[in-house]
Amino acid sequence: MTSVETAARTTREQTGYFQTFMSRRASILPTLAAVAILILLFVGAEILLRGDFITPRNISSLLLDNAYLLILAVGLTFVIVTGGIDLSVGSVMAFTGIWLAQLLAAGVSLAIALPAVLLAGALVGLLIGVLVQFFDVQPFIASLAGLFLARGLAFVVSLSSIKVETAEVLWLQSTRIQLGDWYITPTGILALLVAFAGAWVMQFTRFGRTTYAIGGNKQAALMGLKVARTTVAVYVISGICGGLAGLVLTAYSGAGYPRNGVGTELDAIAAVVIGGTVLAGGRGYVLGSMVGVFVYGTIKTIISFMGAEQSWTQIIIGALLLVFIVVQRAIVARSDRRSRS
Amino acid sequence: MKHRLFWPVATLVMLILINTIARSQFASITVRDGRLYGALIDILRQSAPLMLVSLGMTIVIATRGIDLSVGAVMAVSGAVALTIIDGSTDPNNVGVVMLAVVVALVISLLLGVWNGFLVSLLGIQPIIATLVLMLAGRGVALLITEGFITTVNSTPFEFISTGYLLLPFAFFIWVAAAAVVGLTERRSALGVLTEAVGINPEASRLAGVRSRGIIWSAYAASAVLAGIAGIIYASNIKAADANAAGQFIELYAILAVVLGGTSLMGGKFSLAGTVVGVLIIQTLESTMLFLGVPSAESPVFFAVVVVVVVVIQSPRLHRVARDFVRSARARRAAEPSLDAEVVG
C-alpha cells in the first residue's frame, strides 16, 4: 500500500490539471453534467423550434415561473446534504401561502403576517428535525408526517382559494425591472438571494461544513461536531424556505390555494438530485440545485412550446432522476470501494 | 408475554365502543334485500383499497424497504382498465371487464418488477427507487387517459366496488387478498426468509438465501395489490382520475403497517396487525366524518397519530425510559451513602 501511495503521489505531481481536478473536485461532476444538460436542452429546443426558444423573454420567465421551486430546492439541498429528506416542502408552501392570504384578507398587516407564516414553516421543520434527531425517526417518515400536518392545516385555514389584494404582495410579482427584453421581478430577486445566501452558508460557514460532515459520516458527532443542532437546523431552514416559497407562490398566483404544491416536493427533490446533490448525503451544491430547477423549468417550457401533454414533464423528469440516481449510485459505490481498499 | 396484536386490537375495540356510545346506530346492522347495511359494513367496504395497498406495503417494509409508488400504480391501473372498457363496444360485457382487469394487473406487475429491479439488482435505496415511479407514474396514467378523467358506465365493473353478495364484494376481495398473501407467506418459507432478509441482509446472503428474488417479489406483490386497489378505486368513482387516485395512500398504508405492530426497520411482520391497522384508520375516518370534520382536514389528525406512534416506537424513548427507571432505582439504592460519595 505504501508503494501504491507513493506511486500515486508521484503521478499526481507529473500529470497535470485533470488529475488534480479529479482528486479534488470529483463531486462537482454531476453538477457539471446538469449544466451540460441545460445547455443541450436550450440548443436542442432552439433548433427544434427554429430559433424561437432562446429569447430574453423565455429565459427571464424561467426564473419568474420557477422562483418558488428554486427556494424550496435551496432548503431541500441543506437537508439532503445531511443525508436526510424533506417531503413536506410542497405542503408547507401551500399551508403558509393560504394562511398568509387569509391573514392579509383579514386585515393583518404584512409586517406581522409574513413573520407569522415563516415561523409556522419553521415550526413544521422543527417538528421534523426533532423527530429525526431525538427520536431516531427515519427522515422520510417524519417529513411525511410534516407533509400531512401542513396539508391538513392548509385545508383547516380554508377549503377554497383566497384572493390576495395587498399591494405589497402583488408588487413582488407585478414589478418588472426591465433591461431591454430582459426582466426580473422581486420574487425572482428573492429566489436568487436565497440561493446565493444558501450557497454561501454551505461553503463558508462551520454550520454549512457540518452539514457535509454529517452526510459523509454518520458518526460525525464523534469528531466533536454539533450534529444534533445542525440536523434540527437544516429541517428548520427547509421549513422557512417552504414559508418563503408560500409567499412567492401566493404573489405569483395572486391567491392562496390549499391544493397548491401537491407533488411539488417530488419536483423539488428531482431538481436537487439532477443538480448533482447525492441523495445518500455528503455531496452537493446549492447552485447545482439552481441548475436543476432550471433544467426542470426548461423541460416544462419546451413541452408547452411543443404543445405536448404536460404529463410528459413528469415522465421526463422521472427518467432524468433515474439516470442521475443510477450514476450517483455508481459514484458512491466507487468511492466506498476506494476508501475501503 | 403480551401478544403483539393486543394493542392494535384493543385500540380498534375502543374506537368502536366510543363510536357506539356516541351514536347507537353505529353498531347496528340492518338486512335489506338480502344485503347487510350499516356503518360497520361501510367501513369493511371502504377499507378495500387501503387494505390491499397496506398488505403489500407490509411485505415491502419487512424487507427493510418502502414503496412510495403505490398511489401512482393505482392511478395507472385504474387508467388502463377504464381505457380498455371505454374503448370497447360493449362496456357491460363481463369478458371485456375481466380482460381490462387482467391487463391492468399485468401492467401493475410490470411496474412492481421495475421497482424490484431498481432495488434488488441496482441496489438503489428503496425510498429513492420508488420515488422515480411515484413521480413518473402519474404522468404515465395521465398519458393513458390523455389528460382527461375517463368515465364509464359498466355494470360489471361497478360491481367490483359496489356489488353485494350479502356483504360488499370489495370486502371479499380484500379478505381473499389477505388470505392469499398470508397463506403464501406463512405456509411457504417466503415469510421467514423475508424476515431474515429484512433483519440482516448480509447474514441472509451468506446463509444462502436468495434475497434478491425475495425482495423483488415483495415489490411485485405490492404493485399487483396496488393495481387491484386502483381498480376498486376507479370502480367506486366510475372514473379514472390520474391525479386523485391513491393520493397520499402511501402514508396511510405506512401508518396502517406501523399501527399493526410491524417495525419500519424491517424484519418481523404481522399481516393480521396490518389488517387491524387499516380498520383502525378507516374507523377513525368514519368517526371524523361523523364529527363533521371535512375530510380534507383529516390529514392533520393523522399526522398527529403518526407522530405519536413513531415516538412511542422510537428506540430512543425506550432507552430514555429505561435509563430513567434505572437511575431512579440506583438513586434509591445509593441514597444512604450519598454523603460519602464525591459527586463530580
Added chain:
Amino acid sequence: MTLTADTAYPPIVEMRGITISFPGVLALDNVDFFLRRGEVHSLMGENGAGKSTLIKALTGVYAVDSGSIDLIGTSQVFRGTSDAEAAGISTVYQEINLCTNLSVGENVMLGHEPRKGGRIDWKAVHRLAAEHLEGLGISIDTRSLLSNHSIAIQQLVAISRAMVLDAKVLVLDEPTSSLDRGEVEQLFTVIRDLRARGAAIIFVSHFLDQVYEIADRITVLRNGKLVGEYLVKDLPRDQLVTKMIGRQLDDLEAISSTAERAIDRTDAPILKATGVGRRGVLEPADLDVFDGEIVGIAGLLGSGRTELVRLLYGADRADSGNIEMVGTPAKMTSPRHAIDRGIAFSSEDRREEGIVADLSVAENIVLGIQARKGLRKVRQEKQDSVVSEYMAALDIRPADPDMVAGNLSGGNQQKVLIARWLATAPELLILDEPTRGIDVGTKADLQKKVAELSEQGLSVIFISSELEEVLRLAQRIVVMRDRKSIGELDSRRFDLDGLIDFIANEGDGSAA
C-alpha cells in the same frame, strides 16, 4: 486492587472507580486507570474485557454510572465527545472517523476552521492543515478528497486532526489493524515523536509485537475488572497473556490435539483452489484441503486470511483463479453456488454476518437448509428434529429453541451458526474466528467439536488470531501476510515461536 501513582511523572488522567453497566452486563466494574505525560500506555484485554468501554468513558461517548475522571487534577464530567475534546482528549478510532467526502485539509481542520470576516478562510485552512500534516512528516495535497487516500494516510490525517485540537491525551484505538508493516512504522515514528513532545498516548492493539515495540506501560483488564498496571519491561509476554486470559495456557492445551493426526493426502483434495485472488484485496493464492483435514490459516488481521475464504465462498467476487470441489470445477460467484457444492462459511462477524438477531434460535438453525430448499418450507417435524439434534449436540444454552437468537451469548450464537451449517451436511466447513470474544469454557467446547467433526471426515478451514489454537487444531497451516499466501507448513514441526517467526519473517526477501 488499587494503584499507586508513579511520583516521577504525575498522572495527567486519573480515572478512579469507573463503573459502567448496560442492560444485563456490567461492562466496567470499579476500574482505575492512570495515564502520564510522555508515555505510550497500552490497554490490554481480550474481547469483552472492557477496553473499549473504558476508552468511551474517557472520550465522553458513555456516561459513567459511578467513579471519577480527573484531567490534570481537575474533575471532569463529559456529556459528550465534544466535552472530552474540549478538555483535550482526542481519539482516533479503528474505523477512521473522518469524512471521506471532504478534502484532507478540511478533515484536519473541521470544526476549527480559521475564519476571516465571518467566513471560513479556506486558504488558511489548507495552509494550517499542511503545516500540521508536515509536522507528522506527511506531505500530500490538502485539497484532494480524503477518499483518494489509503487507510494509513487517513489514520495520520486523523492524528493531525487531534494535533489541531491541541490534544493533551491522544487515544489510538486499534490504529494498526489495517496497516501493513511499512505503514505501521510510519505511524510509530509519529507516535514516538509525539511522546517525545510530552503527549500522553493510549494505544490499544491486539498485536502483542506492536505493544511491546511501542508501549511503555500496560494496563490489563479482564471481564470488566482491572487486573493491574505494569511497566512493559517488567512484564514478559507469557505473563501478559496469562493475565489477559486469566489462567495458564496449559489449561487450554489439555484439549486433545488433533494436529498430530495423520491425513491421507494421496486422493484428490476435497477443495482445490488455484490462483484465487482479487485485485487490491488478495494476491492469487493456492489452497488444497483434503478429506477430514483441518487446515489452519494463520496471519494477522488484514493479512488476507478472511479475504481468501470469502473469495472461496463467493461472498466476494474473485477476479482470478479456479476452484474444484471433489474434482469438478465449481463456480465461486455467490454463496449459493458454494453452498450447493458443499461449502459452508461462518463469518468472523457473527453479529452482522451470521446471526439473524430477531429470529428464534430454531429459525436461525433451520435457515441454512431452508435457504437451500427455496420457498418450499422444511416440514415442521424435520425442523424440530434438526433443531433438537443440533442444540443437544452442540450444547446450546439456554436450551430454548424459541428464544430470540440475538439474546444468546456470543459463544452460543457461534454454536447456532455451526449448527446451521452442520444441518446442511457440508463437505467443507470454513470457520473464520469462531472463538473470538467467547468465554473459555465455550471456546474449549467449540474446539473439541471441530476436532470431533474432522475425525468424522469433515474438512475444515480454521482461521483464528490465536495462533495456539490454530497450532493445536490444524494439521497443516497456511500462513498469510500482506494480502498474500507466504507459505504452508506442517503444524507438527512448529511451535508457537516458530510460527510467529514464520509469520513475521518468512519470505521477506521475495517481497516486492
